Amino acid sequence: MSILTVKNLSHGFGDRAIFNNVSFRLLKGEHIGLFGANGEGKSTFMNIITGSLQPDEGDVEWSKRVRVGYLDQHTSLEPSMSLRDVLRTAFQYLYDMEAETHSIYDQMADASPDELDKLMEEVGTIQDILSHNDFYIIDSKIEEVSKGLGLLDVGLDKSVHDLSGGQRTKVLLAKLLLEKPDILLLDEPTNYLDELHISWLKRYLQEYENAFILISHDIPFLNDVINLVYHMENQELNRFVGNYDDFMAVYEVKKSQLEAAYKKQQQEINKLEDFVARNKARVATRNMAMSRQKKLDKMDRIELAREKPKPEFNFLYSTTPGKLIFEAKDLVIGYDEPLSKPLNLRMERGQKVALIGANGVGKTTLLRSLIGQLKPISGEVEMGLKLDMGYFEQEIKEANYNTCIEEVWHSFPSFTQFEVRAALAKCGLTTQHIESKVVVLSGGEQAKVRLCKLINQPSNVLVLDEPTNHLDVDAKEELKRALKEYKGSILLISHEPDFYREIATDIWNLEEWTTKIF
Numbered sequence: 321m322s323i324l325t326v327k328n329l330s331h332g333f334g335d336r337a338i339f340n341n342v343s344f345r346l347l348k349g350e351h352i353g354l355f356g357a358n359g360e361g362k363s364t365f366m367n368i369i370t371g372s373l374q375p376d377e378g379d380v381e382w383s384k385r386v387r388v389g390y391l392d393q394h395t396s397l398e399p400s401m402s403l404r405d406v407l408r409t410a411f412q413y414l415y416d417m418e419a420e421t422h423s424i425y426d427q428m429a430d431a432s433p434d435e436l437d438k439l440m441e442e443v444g445t446i447q448d449i450l451s452h453n454d455f456y457i458i459d460s461k462i463e464e465v466s467k468g469l470g471l472l473d474v475g476l477d478k479s480v481h482d483l484s485g486g487q488r489t490k491v492l493l494a495k496l497l498l499e500k501p502d503i504l505l506l507d508e509p510t511n512y513l514d515e516l517h518i519s520w521l522k523r524y525l526q527e528y529e530n531a532f533i534l535i536s537h538d539i540p541f542l543n544d545v546i547n548l549v550y551h552m553e554n555q556e557l558n559r560f561v562g563n564y565d566d567f568m569a570v571y572e573v574k575k576s577q578l579e580a581a582y583k584k585q586q587q588e589i590n591k592l593e594d595f596v597a598r599n600k601a602r603v604a605t606r607n608m609a610m611s612r613q614k615k616l617d618k619m620d621r622i623e624l625a626r627e628k629p630k631p632e633f634n635f636l637y638s639t640t641p642g643k644l645i646f647e648a649k650d651l652v653i654g655y656d657e658p659l660s661k662p663l664n665l666r667m668e669r670g671q672k673v674a675l676i677g678a679n680g681v682g683k684t685t686l687l688r689s690l691i692g693q694l695k696p697i698s699g700e701v702e703m704g705l706k707l708d709m710g711y712f713e714q715e716i717k718e719a720n721y722n723t724c725i726e727e728v729w730h731s732f733p734s735f736t737q738f739e740v741r742a743a744l745a746k747c748g749l750t751t752q753h754i755e756s757k758v759v760v761l762s763g764g765e766q767a768k769v770r771l772c773k774l775i776n777q778p779s780n781v782l783v784l785d786e787p788t789n790h791l792d793v794d795a796k797e798e799l800k801r802a803l804k805e806y807k808g809s810i811l812l813i814s815h816e817p818d819f820y821r822e823i824a825t826d827i828w829n830l831e832e833w834t835t836k837i838f
Contacts, residue, residue, distance in 0.1 A: 323348055323386055323503055323531055324369060329378030331361075331368065333760065336752045338364055340555035342378070346503065351525070352533045353542050353564060356552030357628055358764030358792045359753065362535045365552070366390070366507055389501030391493055391509055399481035403471060406480055406491055407462045410498035414455045417446050453500070465494045468520035469513070470679050486512035486679055497524065504532035508763070510541055511789045514678045514815045537764075537792050539564055540818060554625045582622045592616050631748030631795045633771060633802035635710070638778035643669050644704035645781055645809050646690055651699035653682055653689045658697050660686065660833050669704075672803070672810040674820040677830035683813045684714060684785055686830060690811070691783055710779035712770060714786045714813070720758035724749065724769050727758055731773045747772040748795060763790030771799070780808040787812075788819055 326344040330337075338361035346352065354362050367373035369380055370390050382388070397406060424439050424446075431439055454461050466472050469490050474483070480491065489512045496504065510518050518541060525532065525545040536542045542564045549560040549567040560567040592612045599605035600613070650662040659682035667673060675683050688694040690701055691709060720727065728740045735743070744754045747768040758766055767790050774782075782803070788796050796819065803810060803823045814820040820827075 322346065323383050325379075325381045326369065327379045327381070329368065329375050329380070331364065331373075331375045331377075336756075337555050339375075339378075339557070342555070342557045344550065344557055346531055346533070348502075348531060349529065350531050350548055351528070351546045352531070352548045352550055353546035354533055354535045354550050354552065355542070355564065355567070356792075358748075358768070358790070358795065359750075359762050360552040362552055363507055363762060365557075366505055366533070366535065370505065386503065387499070387501040388503050388505065389496045389499050390505040391489075391496055391507055395492055397480045397488070397491070399479065401480050402477050403466075403474065403480060403483075403491055404462065404476040407466065407476070407495055407498060408458065410495045411453075411455065411458050414450055414453055414458075417450060418455070421446050461498060465497050468517065468524065469494050470517050473678070473680050484680075490517075490679065493521075500530070502530050504528070504530065504534075506532060507535045508537070508790065509534070510536060510538045510815070511786070512679060515676070515817065516678055518815065537788075537790070537796065538816065539793060578622065579624065582624050585619075585622050589616065589619070589621075629745060629748050629750060631768060631798045632746045633775050633798050635775050635782065635802055635806045635808070636778040637807045638708040638780050639706055641669055641707050641780045641809075642705035644702070645669060645671070645707065646704060647702045648690060649700050649702070651689065651701060652697040653685045653694075654697045655685075658835050660830070660835060662699060663833055665690075665828070667809065667811065669809055671826055672806075672824050673812065673826045673828055674824035675811065675813045675828050675830060676815070676820070677834070681830045681834040683830050687783060687785060687811060687813060707781055708779045709781045709783060710774050710777055712774055712782070712784045712787050714789065716766075716770070720766075723757055724754045724761075727769055728772055728776075732776060743776055744769070744772050747775075764792055764795065767791055768795065775802075782806065782808060782810045782812075784810065784812045784814075786814060788814060788816055 324346040
């Protein structure tokens, strides 16, 4: 049974086409990975099927009575509500049903025998629905999902007003999972999760009996939870059975076959065109030339997809710093309350440190305290000499209405326009991206603009807070290569072992130093 049918979908922004006559069908129980490079339209597709964006052409049809759950990070939460209050709203439709049973019981007092039988049957149906949807164990379900996503560590009685962006996203994800919709729509759900909670979500999705569509550039995660891939490329959407590895095997074979067929056809075209050019003017051979021209005109020509620009990240190294990068002495980090025990940490020239640990233990707080952006509760940090620091923040909250050119030019006013365009192009951005406002770009494209500014500023210390969030596979691999080859020191926060293990010379696990209980 088809839950969702998309027919002849076309859409674009300005002169930039995203989809061209795309069709799609989702069946009950399918676990789909929606995959493609940054900017191919994955999030746009999600916005279209959820109705928050109207397509230029085409139809989106949902089957009747389908409950759709979408991880929308822009959902507003009532500031006065606690985490528990928000999570209980996942069961609001069940609370409404329970209220309906109370109303029916009131009607029974004045009902005739025939009416009473009907009311009893109606109550029985509602009770079956309540039982099937875990109504009578709501609190234990809330505890189970909250524990899995690390919200118990935050505290279920905490006001949503006090949550960080990452914690807020986890609350929305927990609420979504508790709703158990007929179809889950998940856009990069692992971005704010650490390794432990990614493992829990992986097990949850593996056992999820309903359908879901998942956007993720976390390939190990994607591989373990999906059974179908829909690949978005060059305005098309193509279906592959299996996980990501299965898709790549078939994709590479098809790509090789198409390239071989294209090469063979080009040789035939060149041969025919050469014959026509040499013989069309001669009376004796004119008919043969016309025959070959007709063959050329009728030929169904193979077109190769235009190669997407691949990013190239090369961090500029400045002067050699002193031996000491920083030394923390009895450092206690936090805001109103301590998040750590007194820390005595030392980082020296050449070290590449991966800072890991569960969400909420204070990784970003520690990082910002070490570089002097945040005042610690107590203790001190001694910075080394001749430090040229490059900093990549996890998220930029403010909407940026500069064009990409303006954004880079502001940081490098001595660059010519050609140099600005060349710098952005090296990061894998097309001319259309470069001339667009930053605010309309995808999360991955925005990250590439920020990386462009970072790689063009000479540094000897890089401080990176989750730099792989939103980046596609090619960009992530290129960033890994560049950081491995970087001559300076690195302090890196990452939740992806596949990314940081090949880069780091040292791993600091903040869970060993935090005041939080796990």
